[in-house]
Amino acid sequence: QLSERFQSAFRSLTGRGRLSEANIEEALREVRRALLEADVNFKVARGFVEDVKARAIGEDVLKSVTPGQQMIKIVHEELAALLGGRADTFRIPSGAPAVVMVVGLQGSGKTTFCAKLASYLRQRGKSPLLAAADTYRPAAQDQLATLGGQLGVPVHVGEAGADPVGIASTALREARETGLDVVILDTAGRLHVDEDMMSELDRIREATKPVEILLVLDSMTGQDAVNVASEFAGRLDFSGAVLTKLDGDTRGGAAVSLRAVTGKPIKFAGVGEKLDALEMFHPDRMASRILG
Amino acid sequence: ALDRGTGLDSAALDSIEETLIAADLGVETAMHLIAGLRERFGSGATTEDEVREFLALEIERALQAAETEGVQGEPGAPLVVMVAGVNGVGKTTTIGKLSRLHVDEGRSVILAAADTFRAAATEQLSIWADRSDAHFVGGQLGGDAAAVAYDALDAAIARSADVLIVDTAGRLHTQKNLMQELVKVKRVLGKRLPSAPNELLLVIDANTGQNALSQARMFDEALGLTGLVLTKLDGTARGGIVVAIARELAIPVRFVGTGEAIDDIEPFDSSEFAKGLLG
Numbered sequence A: 001q002l003s004e005r006f007q008s009a010f011r012s013l014t015g016r017g018r019l020s021e022a023n024i025e026e027a028l029r030e031v032r033r034a035l036l037e038a039d040v041n042f043k044v045a046r047g048f049v050e051d052v053k054a055r056a057i058g059e060d061v062l063k064s065v066t067p068g069q070q071m072i073k074i075v076h077e078e079l080a081a082l083l084g085g086r087a088d089t090f091r092i093p094s095g096a097p098a099v100v101m102v103v104g105l106q107g108s109g110k111t112t113f114c115a116k117l118a119s120y121l122r123q124r125g126k127s128p129l130l131a132a133a134d135t136y137r138p139a140a141q142d143q144l145a146t147l148g149g150q151l152g153v154p155v156h157v158g159e160a161g162a163d164p165v166g167i168a169s170t171a172l173r174e175a176r177e178t179g180l181d182v183v184i185l186d187t188a189g190r191l192h193v194d195e196d197m198m199s200e201l202d203r204i205r206e207a208t209k210p211v212e213i214l215l216v217l218d219s220m221t222g223q224d225a226v227n228v229a230s231e232f233a234g235r236l237d238f239s240g241a242v243l244t245k246l247d248g249d250t251r252g253g254a255a256v257s258l259r260a261v262t263g264k265p266i267k268f269a270g271v272g273e274k275l276d277a278l279e280m281f282h283p284d285r286m287a288s289r290i291l292g
Numbered sequence B: 001a002l003d004r005g006t007g008l009d010s011a012a013l014d015s016i017e018e019t020l021i022a023a024d025l026g027v028e029t030a031m032h033l034i035a036g037l038r039e040r041f042g043s044g045a046t047t048e049d050e051v052r053e054f055l056a057l058e059i060e061r062a063l064q065a066a067e068t069e070g071v072q073g074e075p076g077a078p079l080v081v082m083v084a085g086v087n088g089v090g091k092t093t094t095i096g097k098l099s100r101l102h103v104d105e106g107r108s109v110i111l112a113a114a115d116t117f118r119a120a121a122t123e124q125l126s127i128w129a130d131r132s133d134a135h136f137v138g139g140q141l142g143g144d145a146a147a148v149a150y151d152a153l154d155a156a157i158a159r160s161a162d163v164l165i166v167d168t169a170g171r172l173h174t175q176k177n178l179m180q181e182l183v184k185v186k187r188v189l190g191k192r193l194p195s196a197p198n199e200l201l202l203v204i205d206a207n208t209g210q211n212a213l214s215q216a217r218m219f220d221e222a223l224g225l226t227g228l229v230l231t232k233l234d235g236t237a238r239g240g241i242v243v244a245i246a247r248e249l250a251i252p253v254r255f256v257g258t259g260e261a262i263d264d265i266e267p268f269d270s271s272e273f274a275k276g277l278l279g
């Protein structure tokens, strides 16, 4: 535990009860190690430790009666702040059907999240339409249609071999014509370094003008989270992220990497396979989880 | 700077450690490799090439130490492969690719859709069976996974199929009841055919960080793993966590997944992989 590691870091090195900068350095090494073990990207961890160091010195941690406890408090606060920013509430403007576009790497949990979001919005008085714009993955359309069926939410399925941009456009038209007010657009998983697939997302965005573009990120993602997040941010300027599979025991440092590199808000947490397993993201809880 | 053949000072070692961390080897394994570097080179003049070569060799050795012989079925019985892993890592797709490999080598293959939980999981595997010219056994959504596995093995024996590959639902290693379900699937296979499953593969997503080690521990403890498949190496993640898994659990990587098409699979090459980790 970080608190135990801090105990030993702040045990006096001179044996005469006097603490020095060396104690702070030792404690900072423990913070860095804890963050790396939690999958925070090493560059992000380095920057974060610098900020903690500045605060520790600025708040005269060495003069505290309980320096270890004070450090923990600083680390936790700094981490929660980095993870939180302004908790953007997820609001869909009323009026013309609004489009929420859901994107991310293969297998991150997009299709499941689309269904969860449909359920969430319907509970809040919206009439969603699920749009199955993944024409690549075998039985992807089937998967979304089945989930929509379980919820009693309509699903716009594309024709075989149809173009995802076309499916997105016709889904939007269907929503207008049938008086539905949100289109939740499920897209195929893709690599951030796949030029053709990333430009397909540009075209889908162009055609549907989404009010929200959500990056769905697997919470067990490791060091590479910085590359995925910055590439998607650079290309699409997504409006928020969803962190999935948080019902597992992964520490979830990818959340820190995402926040540090893009500054985008994390709006939702996926906490299970069932369609009601969706929560708002809690920065404070996440900070505790990451610090172990 | 290392490239001027100067010593391995702490700045140089820190930078090397960061390269290893960036590849998801983890703090423990990175520190172990750095200690090896210090021991080998001390602070004497060293070039970047020498360091790279040393690390690549050490990583390769760690991976090779876990390698085992390829698995065969018992004579007159099908080779039975059971595939497990957490959600979304690429199990079903990998099975389609493995199926193609076996069929291309002239074997008859049956794919068992023992994921009876997730929407359209059976349909998805059925498409891979078509694409790979394999036979298919599936069950009802919500049905008993172990029953599907049993029926498929029964069919494989009756039809003298060469290979049976059993797909299972994704599940987190922390979900006790779901891990118990997997144990039951394995046990039921063994009841029908004592040698089954001959191969028990854990599929790991190369994007995964340290949690993959946790996954390997728990799946190994529950089932006894004979190998890993590391998927999505066509992305930018390096998958270094398999080195930590090799060191701690001695589980070898059998294959790597390099894309979404049926041919995007290769047998694991520890030397090539080690070099790729160092970027």
Ligand SMILES: Nc1nc2c(ncn2[C@@H]2O[C@H](COP(=O)(O)OP(=O)(O)OP(=O)(O)O)[C@@H](O)[C@H]2O)c(=O)[nH]1
Pocket (backbone or CB within 6 Å): A104, A105, A106, A107, A108, A109, A110, A111, A112, A113, A134, A137, A140, A187, A188, A189, A190, A244, A245, A246, A247, A248, A269, A270, A271, A272, A273, A277, B087, B088, B118, B170, B172
């Ligand atoms: N435990 C858990 N599983 C989840 C969660 N979200 C999704 N899953 C599971 O993760 C797997 C992948 O989910 P999908 O919704 O198919 O992922 P995807 O991003 O649409 O995948 P592609 O379309 O292939 O890119 C499925 O087994 C889901 O049930 C979650 O929050 N917790």
Ligand SMILES: Nc1nc2c(ncn2[C@@H]2O[C@H](COP(=O)(O)OP(=O)(O)OP(=O)(O)O)[C@@H](O)[C@H]2O)c(=O)[nH]1
Pocket (backbone or CB within 6 Å): A106, A107, A137, A189, A191, B085, B086, B087, B088, B089, B090, B091, B092, B093, B094, B115, B118, B121, B168, B169, B170, B171, B231, B232, B233, B234, B235, B256, B257, B258, B259, B260, B264
């Ligand atoms: N780029 C890339 N994508 C892959 C690879 N292997 C699988 N995928 C994709 O990852 C996504 C998930 O693959 P699945 O085969 O459904 O994964 P799974 O483990 O069976 O998922 P669940 O059954 O839901 O737990 C799909 O979009 C696949 O096309 C790979 O090697 N590279």
Ligand SMILES: [Mg+2]
Pocket (backbone or CB within 6 Å): A110, A111, A112, A134, A137, A140, A186, A187, A188, A189
């Ligand atoms: Mg999907």
Ligand SMILES: [Mg+2]
Pocket (backbone or CB within 6 Å): B091, B092, B093, B115, B121, B167, B168, B169, B170
């Ligand atoms: Mg599957």
